[in-house]
Amino acid sequence: MPPKPPAKPLPRPTDGELAILRVLWSIGPCTVRQVHEVLHAGRETGYTTVLKMLQIMTEKGLVTREEEGRGHLYQARLGEAQAQKHLVTDLLDKAFQGSALKLVMSALQSKKASAAELEAIRRLLDEHGGKP
Amino acid sequence: MPPKPPAKPLPRPTDGELAILRVLWSIGPCTVRQVHEVLHAGRETGYTTVLKMLQIMTEKGLVTREEEGRGHLYQARLGEAQAQKHLVTDLLDKAFQGSALKLVMSALQSKKASAAELEAIRRLLDEHGGKP
DNA sequence: AACCATCTACGAAGTCCTTCGTTATGCAGA
DNA sequence: TCTGCATAACGAAGGACTTCGTAGATGGTT
Numbered sequence: 279m280p281p282k283p284p285a286k287p288l289p290r291p292t293d294g295e296l297a298i299l300r301v302l303w304s305i306g307p308c309t310v311r312q313v314h315e316v317l318h319a320g321r322e323t324g325y326t327t328v329l330k331m332l333q334i335m336t337e338k339g340l341v342t343r344e345e346e347g348r349g350h351l352y353q354a355r356l357g358e359a360q361a362q363k364h365l366v367t368d369l370l371d372k373a374f375q376g377s378a379l380k381l382v383m384s385a386l387q388s389k390k391a392s393a394a395e396l397e398a399i400r401r402l403l404d405e406h407g408g409k410p
Numbered sequence: 411m412p413p414k415p416p417a418k419p420l421p422r423p424t425d426g427e428l429a430i431l432r433v434l435w436s437i438g439p440c441t442v443r444q445v446h447e448v449l450h451a452g453r454e455t456g457y458t459t460v461l462k463m464l465q466i467m468t469e470k471g472l473v474t475r476e477e478e479g480r481g482h483l484y485q486a487r488l489g490e491a492q493a494q495k496h497l498v499t500d501l502l503d504k505a506f507q508g509s510a511l512k513l514v515m516s517a518l519q520s521k522k523a524s525a526a527e528l529e530a531i532r533r534l535l536d537e538h539g540g541k542p
Numbered sequence: 543a544a545c546c547a548t549c550t551a552c553g554a555a556g557t558c559c560t561t562c563g564t565t566a567t568g569c570a571g572a
Numbered sequence: 573t574c575t576g577c578a579t580a581a582c583g584a585a586g587g588a589c590t591t592c593g594t595a596g597a598t599g600g601t602t
Contacts, residue, residue: 293504296505359516362506362513362516363520366501366513366516366520367520369497369498369501370520372428372429373494373497374494377527378517378518378520378527381498381513382514382517384494384498385513385514385517386514386534386535387495388495388499388502388510395509399514402514403518403532
């Protein structure tokens with residue numbers, strides 16, 4: 279058996295860490311420089327700041343790192359869907375008393391969902407709970 | 411015109427602050443002691459810790475305070491639904507590219523929603539998007 | 543009045559998050 | 573080889589969050 283990564287649950291990523299994870303999810307494993315360039319398009323974030331955050335995220339287990347030439351390649355440990363599920367579960371427990379209904383209501387009120395999205399959600403419901 | 415409260419958007423409450431807000435939402439305006447007693451049932455949190463947090467939350471504008479006898483009454487500034495909407499919108503933008511569909515999918519996968527809840531969500535969709 | 547319980551206020555400690563200046567390392571070219 | 577560039581690492585600073593010890597204020601009781 280390969281030694282399991284420590285079984286402690288991954289901490290919830292901070293907002294800054296989430297921004298980095300989004301980059302890793304969208305373009306796959308990449309170097310500090312690549313992450314920095316993508317982030318730099320939107321925010322002003324120094325190179326060493328990104329590096330430091332990736333180092334800390336490595337310690338936390340949010341990302342894994344492997345040597346690549348003279349630099350390192352970073353990769354998100356959790357897939358996007360998995361991480362989203364964690365975040366939603368967390369919010370559900372902390373702000374919605376675990377009620378998925380209330381959360382869905384808020385979501386639909388927060389952003390106007392497109393008709394196509396509404397239809398997709400309806401189909402999801404059919405698969406999920408059995409049509410009435 | 412009464413002087414508006416400062417127009418800066420309220421900061422997102424931390425987890426600890428959210429726990430306090432939940433108490434205020436459930437039992438209405440109350441004193442530090444009341445909040446502490448409710449919280450104490452679940453977590454170990456000192457009285458002065460709750461007091462300090464309420465003071466900071468007052469500075470942030472998350473709660474309002476009014477004199478009551480020798481103590482103070484604290485009240486959440488935002489209603490529960492309003493605060494939930496903020497939290498959901500925030501999560502939507504930061505982790506779901508603004509896609510309500512993806513968030514709803516995660517929510518339904520995270521917790522098994524009851525049949526009644528699913529039906530309620532379906533009704534919500536009908537009101538919201540127009541039945542197909 | 544003296545005392546006690548309750549409450550507010552203050553400030554400090556410890557941790558975490560974010561940022562960045564600086565230094566070390568390793569590769570490539572003059 | 574020596575120099576310069578890209579990268580990694582270190583360490584510190586500043587702010588936010590949480591916790592708590594302690595002090596001050598107020599009201600009721602003996």
